[in-house]
Amino acid sequence: MADSRETNPGKSGNSDNKVVGVRRLKEAMAKPPSTRIFTVANQKGGVGKTTTTVNIAAALSMGGLRVLVIDLDPQGNASTALGVPHRDIAGIYDVLMGDSPITSVIQKVSGFPSLDCIPSNSSLANAEVNLVSMVARELRLKEALVEISPNYDYIFIDCPPSLGLLTINALAAARELLIPIQTEYYALEGLSQLLETYGIVKKRLNADLDLSTIVLTMFDGRTRLSNDVAANVRAHFPKELIDIPIPRAVRVSEAPSYNQTVMTYDPLSPGAIAYMQVAREIAERGKPKDEIKFDSNVVNINYKRDGEIA
Ligand SMILES: Nc1ncnc2c1ncn2[C@@H]1O[C@H](COP(=O)(O)OP(=O)(O)OP(=O)(O)O)[C@@H](O)[C@H]1O
Numbered sequence: 001m002a003d004s005r006e007t008n009p010g011k012s013g014n015s016d017n018k019v020v021g022v023r024r025l026k027e028a029m030a031k032p033p034s035t036r037i038f039t040v041a042n043q044k045g046g047v048g049k050t051t052t053t054v055n056i057a058a059a060l061s062m063g064g065l066r067v068l069v070i071d072l073d074p075q076g077n078a079s080t081a082l083g084v085p086h087r088d089i090a091g092i093y094d095v096l097m098g099d100s101p102i103t104s105v106i107q108k109v110s111g112f113p114s115l116d117c118i119p120s121n122s123s124l125a126n127a128e129v130n131l132v133s134m135v136a137r138e139l140r141l142k143e144a145l146v147e148i149s150p151n152y153d154y155i156f157i158d159c160p161p162s163l164g165l166l167t168i169n170a171l172a173a174a175r176e177l178l179i180p181i182q183t184e185y186y187a188l189e190g191l192s193q194l195l196e197t198y199g200i201v202k203k204r205l206n207a208d209l210d211l212s213t214i215v216l217t218m219f220d221g222r223t224r225l226s227n228d229v230a231a232n233v234r235a236h237f238p239k240e241l242i243d244i245p246i247p248r249a250v251r252v253s254e255a256p257s258y259n260q261t262v263m264t265y266d267p268l269s270p271g272a273i274a275y276m277q278v279a280r281e282i283a284e285r286g287k288p289k290d291e292i293k294f295d296s297n298v299v300n301i302n303y304k305r306d307g308e309i310a
Pocket residue numbers: 044045046047048049050051052073075077159160161217218219246247248249250252253254256271
């Protein structure tokens with residue numbers, strides 16, 4: 001699966017083990033015809049939004065694609081997991097407030113050739129309040145992204161666990177919604193609220209938004225509960241569900257404390273392998289449709305007998 005071009009895959013749990021290079025997949029992932037912008041949202045806390053964002057982003061980058069993660073959660077967990085400084089520096093908050101140009105807050109993620117991050121910072125907690133009085137307050141992120149989105153194949157926006165103005169900004173800026181669902185009790189509880197918000201944003205702010213992807217997280221195949229939740233989601237969202245569940249796996253939860261994704265922390269662990277498969281499936285779904293073949297019948301229909309265009 002991986003070739004030997006890496007300098008240091010950083011696979012042990014040793015905190016001294018800094019990632020200085022990552023495995024690049026031998027088989028590149030399919031490039032989408034235009035930038036795919038995903039919002040990763042679920043107002044339920046702790047369902048795996050951030051873990052899914054950073055690991056899918058890392059995997060796509062390892063597949064040779066240009067990827068940006070925007071940490072839109074004041075908790076800053078995505079910035080931490082990607083090892084990007086975010087405490088006392090300008091981040092997405094300053095962009096939303098119009099105080100920093102978006103190009104000035106982009107940081108490279110160490111060890112990845114084509115993975116960038118716009119960090120959150122603690123001031124982002126004030127955004128919900130400070131955005132209220134601003135003009136086009138729901139469209140601040142969308143407007144900021146225009147300048148940089150052509151530079152990426154994929155952009156992922158990691159949302160906080162709420163349906164406030166930050167999540168609305170993310171939904172307004174994206175083309176696709178990715179919902180991680182934890183295979184646990186009450187997994188689908190609250191989903192109707194998220195779907196309602198999705199419907200409102202689609203109607204009022206962003207007609208292009210599409211709930212395209214659902215990922216099951218923290219799956220435990222041994223339990224009836226996990227399987228029941230998976231079956232339920234599959235029945236409701238057969239097209240959207242990526243039928244490769246992410247297993248509950250200790251390496252996945254350990255990785256952020258070493259400022260790493262599981263893709264570098266332990267690339268051969270079950271969690272990393274599952275995220276890699278999910279990323280590949282996402283890339284496959286987004287690859288350009290086969291070029292339209294020349295079809296003489298179609299051409300004939302458009303011409304009259306004497307060759308004049310009909
Ligand atoms: N597949 C997994 N196996 C084990 N632990 C996991 C897995 N996915 C996520 N976790 C752990 O579960 C917790 C919640 O995950 P995460 O932070 O990704 O959720 P979240 O939805 O972003 O949370 P929040 O709503 O607070 O932003 C974290 O401690 C994370 O390490």
